Structures are given as C-alpha cells and as structure tokens.
Amino acid sequence: MSDLNAGWQQRSLQAVWHPCTQMQRAFSVPPLPIARGEGPWLIDYDGRRYLDATSSWWVNLFGHADAGINAALKRQLDTLPHVMLAGCTHAPAVELSERLSALTGGALGHAFYASDGASAVEIALKMSFHFWRNRAQDQKREFVCLRHGYHGETLGALSVTDVAVFRDTYDPLLMRAHLAMSPDARQAAPGESAADVARRAAADLRRILAERHGHIAALIVEPLVQCAAGMAMYDASYLQMARALCDEFGVHLIADEIAVGCGRTGSFFACEQAGIWPDFICLSKGITAGYLPLSLVLSTDTVFGAFLHDEVARGFLHSHSYTGNALACTAALAVLDRFENAGVLAENRLRSARLAEALSPLWNDARVENLRQQGTIFAFEVREAYAPERFAEAFHLAGRERGLLLRPIGRTVYLMPPYVLDAGLTAWLAARLFETLDATCLRAPRDAHADRAPDPTVA
Numbered sequence: 001m002s003d004l005n006a007g008w009q010q011r012s013l014q015a016v017w018h019p020c021t022q023m024q025r026a027f028s029v030p031p032l033p034i035a036r037g038e039g040p041w042l043i044d045y046d047g048r049r050y051l052d053a054t055s056s057w058w059v060n061l062f063g064h065a066d067a068g069i070n071a072a073l074k075r076q077l078d079t080l081p082h083v084m085l086a087g088c089t090h091a092p093a094v095e096l097s098e099r100l101s102a103l104t105g106g107a108l109g110h111a112f113y114a115s116d117g118a119s120a121v122e123i124a125l126k127m128s129f130h131f132w133r134n135r136a137q138d139q140k141r142e143f144v145c146l147r148h149g150y151h152g153e154t155l156g157a158l159s160v161t162d163v164a165v166f167r168d169t170y171d172p173l174l175m176r177a178h179l180a181m182s183p184d185a186r187q188a189a190p191g192e193s194a195a196d197v198a199r200r201a202a203a204d205l206r207r208i209l210a211e212r213h214g215h216i217a218a219l220i221v222e223p224l225v226q227c228a229a230g231m232a233m234y235d236a237s238y239l240q241m242a243r244a245l246c247d248e249f250g251v252h253l254i255a256d257e258i259a260v261g262c263g264r265t266g267s268f269f270a271c272e273q274a275g276i277w278p279d280f281i282c283l284s285k286g287i288t289a290g291y292l293p294l295s296l297v298l299s300t301d302t303v304f305g306a307f308l309h310d311e312v313a314r315g316f317l318h319s320h321s322y323t324g325n326a327l328a329c330t331a332a333l334a335v336l337d338r339f340e341n342a343g344v345l346a347e348n349r350l351r352s353a354r355l356a357e358a359l360s361p362l363w364n365d366a367r368v369e370n371l372r373q374q375g376t377i378f379a380f381e382v383r384e385a386y387a388p389e390r391f392a393e394a395f396h397l398a399g400r401e402r403g404l405l406l407r408p409i410g411r412t413v414y415l416m417p418p419y420v421l422d423a424g425l426t427a428w429l430a431a432r433l434f435e436t437l438d439a440t441c442l443r444a445p446r447d448a449h450a451d452r453a454p455d456p457t458v459a
Contacts, residue, residue, distance in 0.1 A: 037064025092329035118152025150228030385445035
C-alpha cells in the first residue's frame with residue numbers, strides 16, 4: 001500500500017467516526033481509501049479498482065460519476081442550488097412530485113421531502129398519528145412492524161426496527177411497537193412454499209390487528225425484501241393480505257421502499273408486484289442514484305385532506321432545512337429520465353438473468369444455502385459449519401483482495417450491483433465471488449456430521 005493510501009487511512013481513523021463500525025476494530029482493519037469513482041468501479045489512491053457490488057449501501061443505481069446526472073446537476077448548480085421550501089417552491093421539487101405521483105397512477109399524489117431514509121420513516125409515522133388525531137381518534141398511536149425489520153436508527157424509526165444490534169442499546173428510549181411475524185420464506189417448514197409462510201405471517205398480523213386496531217395507527221413493512229435482516233425475501237401475496245387487513249381494521253399501511261424502490265426488485269415500486277398501493281411510500285437511497293441526500297414520503301389524497309384546516313396546529317408542522325433541495329431533486333429527475341428513456345427495468349431483467357446464470361454453480365455448493373433472488377438483489381448464506389470466525393469481515397477483506405467491494409450481513413452474502421453490468425463484467429463478478437468464497441470458507445465443515453446437502457430455498 002502506498003504512503004498516500006496509508007496516510008488517508010490514518011487521518012480518517014483519527015478524525016472520522018465511521019458508521020456501523022466498531023472503531024476499536026477499525027484500527028486493525030482500517031477503511032478503504034477511495035480517490036474516485038468511475039461507473040461500477042471505485043478506485044483507491046494506488047489506482048487499484050474495486051467493483052462496487054453493493055452500490056455503496058444500495059444507492060448508486062448507475063454507478064459513479066454518471067455523465068447524464070453530472071450534466072443535469074451542473075446545469076442546476078448555475079441556476080438554483082437551494083431555497084427553503086417553507087413559503088417558496090421551485091421547478092425541480094414540483095416536477096419530481098408530479099412524476100412520482102404519475103408512477104403510482106395518481107394513487108399517491110402528495111410528496112413531503114426530507115434528507116434521509118430514517119427521516120422519511122419518522123415523517124410517515126408522525127403523519128399517520130397526526131391523521132388519526134385530526135380525525136378525533138387520538139387513541140390510535142401504536143404501530144405494528146415485522147420481526148427482523150429495519151427502518152432506520154433515529155429514535156422513532158428505531159422503535160419500529162427489530163434488529164438487535166441496532167436497537168437493544170437504545171431500547172429504554174424507544175416507544176413500544178407490536179411485532180408481527182415476518183413472512184421471510186427461509187422459515188418454510190418441509191413441504192411449505194413461500195406463499196404458505198406469507199399466509200402464516202398474515203394470520204399473525206390479523207391476530208394483532210383484531211386485538212388492538214382501535215389503538216393502532218399504522219403497519220410498516222419493507223415490501224418483498226427485508227434487507228438488513230439478511231435480504232429476507234418473501235412472497236408478494238403477503239402485501240395483498242396486509243393491505244386487505246389494514247383496510248378491514250382501519251389501519252394505515254406504510255411501505256418503506258427506501259432500499260427496495262427505484263427498480264431494485266424488478267418494478268419501480270416493489271408494491272407494484274402485489275398490485276396494491278399503501279397509504280404512504282417512503283423513498284430514499286437510489287432516488288438520487290447516490291449523488292445527494294434526499295428522501296420523501298408519498299401520501300394519498302385522503303391523508304393529505306385530513307390536514308387541511310384553518311387551525312395551524314392541524315397542519316403537518318415538520319421541517320428540515322434542506323427539505324426539497326433543488327440539486328437533490330434535480331438528481332432524482334435525472335434518475336427518472338434514465339428509467340423512462342433507457343428502458344432500465346427491461347435491461348435489468350436481462351442483467352439479472354445473466355447474473356443468475358453466472359451464479360448457478362452455487363446451487364451445488366455444499367457450503368451455501370438459501371440461494372435466492374428478487375430483481376437485481378441476490379443473496380445466500382454460508383452454512384455455519386463452513387464459516388470462519390468474523391466471517392463478514394473475512395469475506396469482505398478477501399473480496400477486496402480480488403477487486404470486489406462486498407459487505408456481508410452476518411453469514412449472508414449479497415449482491416446489489418449497479419444497473420450497468422454487461423455480460424463480461426457479470427462473468428468477472430461471478431468468478432471473483434467464487435474465488436472469495438474459496439478463500440474464506442473452510443474446505444470441510446467443523447462438525448463432521450454437518451449437513452452437506454444444499455438447501456435451494458428460493459423466495
């Protein structure tokens with residue numbers, strides 16, 4: 001490693017408190033210094049290239065330094081970088097709101113802007129509570145979330161998150177939410193399908209709503225894939241049943257599409273695959289293709305109408321200084337242009353099919369279980385018997401040595417690559433992944449009686 005790479009590592013360790021990182025461990029495994037990005041590649045100060053196989057935490061839809069988005073931002077930079085959205089408006093925010101509404105067929109026609117995913121979740125929770133209060137149903141202040149779901153790490157969002165490593169320390173500060181069974185297809189008993197698991201999960205949701213619907217404001221879900229739970233994928237029928245139950249019991253449905261929206265699951269909105277629309281959609285991450293922080297909540301006419309009143313306190317009095325930032329909205333408009341003009345969803349189907357074929361040897365790998373795919377998201381678990389200690393770290397470092405930037409979740413290895421892979425790069429990615437698996441995983445199980453048979457559970 002060059003002095004320049006090492007220098008940036010040391011300066012970062014002294015000055016930057018890195019997210020989702022035990023900084024004590026970071027002194028032994030320092031962060032990777034990145035000098036620039038180019039398409040799907042990240043490049044360090046030595047000129048070494050790394051394929052960004054997780055789109056930098058699922059945001060860089062079209063890779064890095066995309067020429068079209070760059071040009072749109074440069075034009076906007078010379079016109080209007082920012083103006084407050086309280087009492088003012090501007091074309092990028094208006095146009096983005098209109099175009100997102102059109103993508104829902106007008107079902108969700110009102111966009112409220114923020115800066116990050118957790119903020120969007122908090123806005124949706126507050127809006128739901130405030131809606132019921134404006135309707136003189138103040139008692140509806142409870143929420144339902146799914147087991148192992150993740151919705152962010154601010155206190156409100158963390159209250160509807162069920163990932164222990166994030167939640168447990170702060171549990172005394174959090175409001176109580178009802179935990180419903182996850183429809184994660186990996187829970188299938190012998191002979192059960194993903195749809196069977198979804199029905200069991202819906203039955204558990206019905207139980208909660210039947211008991212507490214008079215006090216419950218909303219159910220929040222990650223449609224089709226619970227990402228931080230280890231890419232837990234489930235059958236779309238669960239969303240249909242959840243929508244019907246929310247209607248039956250008078251409860252809002254919040255779809256957290258922060259990670260799964262913008263084409264990740266195969267459709268622009270994941271909810272489209274179930275043929276339903278929620279009362280709220282939360283978007284962030286890919287909406288600006290990783291260029292600028294932006295999040296938003298789309299809501300229905302019914303929700304919006306409940307806040308219209310002469311009394312100021314009945315309005316939704318929530319704000320961020322950078323709400324609806326013009327540069328961020330412009331980046332999002334460039335993203336929508338790309339979807340509209342470049343046939344992104346159709347091209348993604350071809351890319352996903354190529355990658356599925358390239359990864360097909362994993363079906364017969366005794367070290368692997370639960371190989372699965374949803375749209376452009378691929379995941380599998382390395383069986384515990386074959387996984388070394390500190391598996392996620394070991395796999396990450398082995399990948400870096402082979403030019404791959406990967407970040408496993410526990411024993412779950414996943415790929416969420418940018419929407420730019422051609423056939424050659426797809427084959428290269430698969431080959432490097434197999435090399436990383438061979439370099440990381442034990443050749444024989446720790447337990448001689450460990451089950452060696454692959455478990456091709458697909459969600």
